[in-house]
Amino acid sequence: MTETVAPSRTAMIEMIKVCKKFPPNVVALDDISVSIASGEIFFLIGRSGAGKTTLLKLLCNMERPSNGLIEVAGMNIHQVTGNKLAKLRQKVGVAYQDFRLLTDRTVAENIAISMEVSYKKPQIIRNRVRSLLAQLQLEDKHDILTGDLSRGEQQRVALARAVANSPALILVDEPTGNLDATSTEQVMELLIRCSNSGATIVIATHDEALYRHSTHRIMKLHNGKLASLTRGDGQERLKSMEAMNGGSSDGI
Numbered sequence: 001m002t003e004t005v006a007p008s009r010t011a012m013i014e015m016i017k018v019c020k021k022f023p024p025n026v027v028a029l030d031d032i033s034v035s036i037a038s039g040e041i042f043f044l045i046g047r048s049g050a051g052k053t054t055l056l057k058l059l060c061n062m063e064r065p066s067n068g069l070i071e072v073a074g075m076n077i078h079q080v081t082g083n084k085l086a087k088l089r090q091k092v093g094v095a096y097q098d099f100r101l102l103t104d105r106t107v108a109e110n111i112a113i114s115m116e117v118s119y120k121k122p123q124i125i126r127n128r129v130r131s132l133l134a135q136l137q138l139e140d141k142h143d144i145l146t147g148d149l150s151r152g153e154q155q156r157v158a159l160a161r162a163v164a165n166s167p168a169l170i171l172v173d174e175p176t177g178n179l180d181a182t183s184t185e186q187v188m189e190l191l192i193r194c195s196n197s198g199a200t201i202v203i204a205t206h207d208e209a210l211y212r213h214s215t216h217r218i219m220k221l222h223n224g225k226l227a228s229l230t231r232g233d234g235q236e237r238l239k240s241m242e243a244m245n246g247g248s249s250d251g252i
């Protein structure tokens with residue numbers, strides 16, 4: 001099949017003519033329409049203030065749109081209530097730009113939270129926590145209070161917490177802002193592994209190194225408007241990482 005900018009698989013996210021205004025007169029998002037396929041890795045870029053965080057907050061129901069429609073996994077997320085809403089919440093993992101860790105709890109406790117909420121067995125939780133810490137080279141931080149970690153370590157714990165329960169949709173906001181090149185690679189490898197297991201991933205970033213050489217779609221926002229929807233140039237770096245992690249080479 002020839003490549004098009006539109007995804008061909010079932011949509012995980014549908015945004016139709018979405019606007020978000022903040023009082024008194026900030027237009028954070030203006031008329032955004034986009035469809036993100038199930039299993040896609042999707043980059044959201046643009047300068048500080050472009051609207052990236054606002055878009056992610058709409059997708060995880062932390063903010064409501066002023067206008068327009070947002071569907072996640074086929075549900076209008078701003079209309080579902082009760083049990084359905086609880087179920088939808090469990091499908092979405094978020095790594096916030098400001099981390100939002102429980103700083104008086106340990107690394108392991110923070111990562112375990114989403115799995116405990118969905119009643120995973122203690123043994124499964126323990127194994128998953130250790131595996132994630134190993135993948136992010138944080139094994140020795142298991143019992144440390146997150147308030148005592150460096151920002152780069154906190155950032156990786158926030159990511160581990162977001163992906164721990166294997167959510168269908170993972171939203172990550174500037175996941176590498178405080179990281180060196182090696183940790184950045186580990187974070188991207190972890191996200192690619194999640195994608196290979198079927199997760200849809202939306203990554204807000206202004207770190208060009210993350211997306212420039214990928215094969216994934218890149219949506220650029222400028223002053224809340226959709227400035228462009230393109231793909232990375234598909235050259236070496238991320239491709240080799242995906243191959244390393246057993247990813248398919250046919251892209252999205």
Ligand SMILES: Nc1ncnc2c1ncn2[C@@H]1O[C@H](COP(=O)(O)OP(=O)(O)O)[C@@H](O)[C@H]1O
Binds near residue numbers: 027028048051054
């Ligand atoms: N709660 C809020 N109240 C008022 N203005 C806001 C609020 N949240 C975001 N904004 C504004 O919306 C615009 C987009 O912000 P944001 O989504 O955080 O951008 P980005 O993540 O791309 O840096 C900015 O002008 C910001 O100041």
Ligand SMILES: [Mg+2]
Binds near residue numbers: 052053054
């Ligand atoms: Mg932001």
